[in-house]
Amino acid sequence: MLALLHLVQSTRRRLDKARFKWRHRLAGVLRRLGGRRRGPRAARRGGHNRTSSAVEWAVLRLHVDCPHLGIRGLATLPARVEGTALSPSTVRSILQRRRHDIAELE
Numbered sequence: 001m002l003a004l005l006h007l008v009q010s011t012r013r014r015l016d017k018a019r020f021k022w023r024h025r026l027a028g029v030l031r032r033l034g035g036r037r038r039g040p041r042a043a044r045r046g047g048h049n050r051t052s053s054a055v056e057w058a059v060l061r062l063h064v065d066c067p068h069l070g071i072r073g074l075a076t077l078p079a080r081v082e083g084t085a086l087s088p089s090t091v092r093s094i095l096q097r098r099r100h101d102i103a104e105l106e
Contacts, residue, residue, distance in 0.1 A: 055084050056094050063095060064105045071095075 058078055062069065069077070071088045079085045095102065 017060060032054055048079060051084075051086070051090060051094065055082060055086070059083060059086070059091055059094050060101055063103060 071091050074093045075086045075088045
């Protein structure tokens with residue numbers, strides 16, 4: 001049973017390597033022929049942080065009203081109040097991006 005599992009996994013790895021090599025070669029051929037190359041997936045999709053402006057303003061108001069709360073505290077309160085769960089990294093990027101609005105609110 002263990003030998004069969006090993007055989008399946010190694011075959012799958014070989015297929016993945018072959019698929020990667022063919023995709024890389026095809027991209028090179030298309031590039032030489034003058035075909036357009038698509039950008040990275042994140043660049044095509046748009047920004048990674050697509051929170052609504054209402055949620056961003058709620059986070060900013062909470063930050064100004066409750067300066068003793070950290071980033072994790074600011075991330076959990078909108079989940080309770082508005083039902084939108086935010087990660088601490090999203091809250092940090094909102095606060096960095098909207099520094100001028102924080103200065104206005106204070």
